[in-house]
Amino acid sequence: MTINFCSNCGGPMEQRIPEADDHIRSVCKHCGFIHYLNPKTVVGTIPEYKDKILLCRRNIEPQKGKWTLPAGYLENGESVQDGAARETLEETLANVKIIEPYRMFNIVHVNQIYVMFRATLPSPEFGPTKESMDVRLFHEKDIPWENIAFKVIKETLRNYYCDKKKGIYPFKVGDIHRHS
Amino acid sequence: MTINFCSNCGGPMEQRIPEADDHIRSVCKHCGFIHYLNPKTVVGTIPEYKDKILLCRRNIEPQKGKWTLPAGYLENGESVQDGAARETLEETLANVKIIEPYRMFNIVHVNQIYVMFRATLPSPEFGPTKESMDVRLFHEKDIPWENIAFKVIKETLRNYYCDKKKGIYPFKVGDIHRHS
Ligand SMILES: [Zn+2]
Numbered sequence A, B: 001m002t003i004n005f006c007s008n009c010g011g012p013m014e015q016r017i018p019e020a021d022d023h024i025r026s027v028c029k030h031c032g033f034i035h036y037l038n039p040k041t042v043v044g045t046i047p048e049y050k051d052k053i054l055l056c057r058r059n060i061e062p063q064k065g066k067w068t069l070p071a072g073y074l075e076n077g078e079s080v081q082d083g084a085a086r087e088t089l090e091e092t093l094a095n096v097k098i099i100e101p102y103r104m105f106n107i108v109h110v111n112q113i114y115v116m117f118r119a120t121l122p123s124p125e126f127g128p129t130k131e132s133m134d135v136r137l138f139h140e141k142d143i144p145w146e147n148i149a150f151k152v153i154k155e156t157l158r159n160y161y162c163d164k165k166k167g168i169y170p171f172k173v174g175d176i177h178r179h180s
């Protein structure tokens, strides 16, 4: 994202280190307004129903047609738990109950932080939405590993099934690299 | 933060719900660019040295003169752990080693997410900086509870000493409300 004009006064921008700062920022030449760019948080869930989990098949780019866990950008005015539940509802029509935080991932090369929660589906009610062409419950043996949309989701699922065998789900922070 | 002008083309903005969205956004009337506003992540540490922890006394507003744990905004291009260690170095001159994530807090009314890590100080090397007029190691009995800068830091410290008595530090997500 390039900042060409000041969102405060519409003036031209320059790249420099502001006083009492140590990072290069976009600063307005006219009014001095500093435009900070910070990582965005993506929140999502692993919705559990009995011994299955809910996946959704993307109806939008990128990765249209691939399967994923419900997740999306945290919005102003909501908690991480509320955001994760909202994204799950928007993408699967399922009203989940958040259990606990499960994984955080740094995706430094795209300036994203993922926070994934374990969640329960009180009843098997869900369905396709504008964002998801298909929504289904999967047993571990049926997970479409070759058709998972994003590396961070594949890693979350791998971690989840590994922990499921042990019956404990400790919270951890991981990293997703561009090539790995 | 109000967006008066488009950062892409400098054109005038309007507040409306974009197509295929369900939130009101700042949208450019001229080029259609959508300006998203998302919560910012603050990362910090509880730096441990033997049975003490490191606090810094703020040299800048807000809450100048009050004590706090080292913490600040996560920057693009760094992991949450690296950001927490960087902020600790900037505010206390201490080079900590991150142990593990300890607390996440939603501060919904200011659109912030805090992520606080337990960390160790390999040696008692630290000192004042531009941001901290004083930096000191504290025993629990000496913590200046009446002079802690922010509610989120007081809550982190309370949680920490409660867990310390039990000798386990489970990761949890909490909420900080405006009045409580
Ligand atoms: Zn300006």
Ligand SMILES: [Zn+2]
Residues within 6 Å of the ligand: B006, B007, B008, B009, B010, B011, B028, B029, B030, B031, B032, B033
């Ligand atoms: Zn524009």
